[in-house]
Amino acid sequence: MNAQATPLTWTAIGTLDDIPRQGARCVRNGRMTIAVFRTADDRLFALEDRCPHRNGPLSQGIVHDGCVTCPLHNWVISLETGAAQGADSGATATFPVRLEGTTVLLGL
Ligand code: FES
Secondary structure, three states, X not given: OOOOOOOXXXXXXXXXXXXXOXXXXXXXXXXXXXXXXXXXXXXXXXXXXXXXXXXXXXXXXXXEOOEEEOOOOOOEEEOOOOEEOOOOOOEOOEXXXXXXXXXXXXXX
């Protein structure tokens, strides 16, 4: 039996076409903003919209190579893990996201 289980609630947040390729769409969850990213090859990732450096809006960054570059000071953040790459350290929270048909579901 799996002992860690807090069941996820999957919430529909729109369709794949609502998220621009190599861009993001923001979703509010309480006081948190979550950025849902779509890569050039249509993979989806969800991260808190807050850079681990100085809280820059990652949703406004450039998506490339499975990462997003923060628009404020160019830190590169992994879309999969939320971790800062290279010499920088820190991480932003990640959330599960999946497609059901063309509907994007965010797990919270
Ligand atoms: S706030 Fe993102 S790199 Fe500085």
